[in-house]
Amino acid sequence: MTDGPSGARVRAACLAMALSVVLGVGAPAAASGVDRTLDEAAQALARGEDQRARFLLEQAVASAPDQAGVWVALGRLQLRTGDLVAAEASVERAIEIRPRHAPALALLGDVLRADGRLVEAREAYDLALEANPDDPLAKAGRARLHLADGQLVAAAALAIPADDRSLSLRLAWADAQANAGDLRAAIGKLDEVLAQNPAWMEALLRRGDFARQLGDHAAAHRDLELAVRLDPTSAEARYRRGLLRRDLRDLPAALEDFNRAIAIDAALAAAYVARGSIYQAAGQQAVALADFDRALRADRLHSDALTHKATSECAQGAFEACLDASAVALQARPDDWRAQVAKGHALLGLDQPEAAVGAYALALGQVDPEEAHWLLARLQRHLLPRLSNQTGVAWHFVAAQTPEEVAAVMAAASTQGRNGR
Structure with missing residues (x-):
């Protein structure tokens, strides 16, 4: 998803907080020059100055190559900028220095999760939590895996503190609730996020789209218009506003948004x-x-x-x-x-009506209730006249009260057809 300026600031602030956690957990006392360099790097991150922060962290690593926390700080930044190979190398160096360093193991989990190696990521988070059951980064990472699996109760059991560091986790939580079909709960979670950062693009786009899916067009319009104003170059914002305009049957405006989204991101x-x-x-x-x-x-x-x-x-x-x-x-x-x-x-x-019955039967077992009448009408008009047992099936169509009943009747008709009526 496109990340607007406000989203970048949130990510930078979250990373700076993460580094403050990493550097404050049990590291040996560093030379005052390294401390000052790390402070400067955290400030640069909070301002979103990634290149400056990376330069400072590389200086810190060169000055204190035997400090696990410094390697973890560099790895966190490398992960943020998408350099997974470098991030994994940095965290492996940290773990060589301190095998049970919880922030290093949590970072390893984050790197592996970003690389799609979810089983290994889960193992890394579990090792981090064994080393320190209260490590916030390990708990957040493990909770994200639970949420990705739809395990909201397991994620809640980790009791992630509701502070700024959990904003992105709340976003993941909202996604999990939406995937489970509870769009209203997802919107409630996004309300919490946007109360702390009203201009976070990712949260605005999600809340606007969830509202659209619920038919709350006024709320969707409010969020998606704001998202486009915040970042007119966001393809995702244009696309989602286009969906709303299409739902409202403003097709010229919808096409304009889709065309613009494609021009931005082909x-x-x-x-x-x-x-x-x-x-x-x-x-x-x-x-x-x-x-x-x-x-x-x-x-x-x-x-x-x-x-x-x-x-x-x-x-x-x-x-x-x-x-x-x-x-x-x-x-x-x-x-x-x-x-x-x-x-x-x-x-x-292709003149295979009996085979078509089987496909339509499966469709009727999965169809949205509001679409059932349309589909049944089409089947009565086009399919029934071509089935040899049309009279019996037609009667059941009239008598059936639900798409599930019709699906069962059609499945039976399909079986009769295969058995040679």
């Missing part, structure tokens, strides 16, 4: 998908497909792009291509009911 796959969906709904399938293909060049397994591509291929009568795209989409996200519908359409177009 690799933002979601913006291509959003723009393509507008053209798709307008019946401009060739234009839409071009956008979906651009999205897939940026992210070849983007499930929404694959699903939309399959739908447009079917609309153009390219049923084989539709079937291929829907199959890949379902590999990426097996519970994508829209991809199941596209697969059903493709099979129907």
